[in-house]
Amino acid sequence: MSDKDTPARRWAWRTALASTAAVIAVAALMLMAGPAAAETTHFEAIKNPLDGITPDLSMLGPALNSKWTKLAAAVWAVTLAVLSLRFITATVNIKSKRGAGYAGDLASGKEDQLAAGYALGICAMAAPIIGGILYIAG
Numbered sequence: 001m002s003d004k005d006t007p008a009r010r011w012a013w014r015t016a017l018a019s020t021a022a023v024i025a026v027a028a029l030m031l032m033a034g035p036a037a038a039e040t041t042h043f044e045a046i047k048n049p050l051d052g053i054t055p056d057l058s059m060l061g062p063a064l065n066s067k068w069t070k071l072a073a074a075v076w077a078v079t080l081a082v083l084s085l086r087f088i089t090a091t092v093n094i095k096s097k098r099g100a101g102y103a104g105d106l107a108s109g110k111e112d113q114l115a116a117g118y119a120l121g122i123c124a125m126a127a128p129i130i131g132g133i134l135y136i137a138g
Contacts, residue, residue: 006107006110007107007111008107008110008111008114011111011114012114076123076126079123080120080123080124083116083119083120083123084120086116086119086120087113087116087117087120090109090112090113090116091113093109093112093113094106094109094110094113097109
């Protein structure tokens with residue numbers, strides 16, 4: 001196995017291809033399904049019973065509303081801190097293994113660093129990802 005063909009690189013390449021295919025498929029579905037597509041069906045559409053209803057916790061009071069947002073922010077901050085530490089320790093482990101000459105352990109260290117980097121990136125991008133999903137769904 002050459003340096004260019006490691007399991008981590010193959011995994012990253014396959015992940016990139018799968019996510020690109022998913023984005024293309026979603027884009028194609030969004031382009032094909034428009035107002036004209038709904039009018040061409042011969043069946044009566046069932047009315048959405050939840051049309052116009054949005055989730056709202058304000059009926060439980062402003063105190064609860066502020067508490068659950070603070071709790072969600074705290075959980076998100078702790079998760080980011082833990083994932084940052086995981087990424088930093090994976091990087092330090094790679095540096096120490098490289099400095100000590102443990103070439104065999106570098107592959108597993110790189111996989112750990114790659115997984116920690118992906119997890120940290122996804123967690124850091126949670127708000128835009130969820131916002132995008134809600135924008136598309138809404």
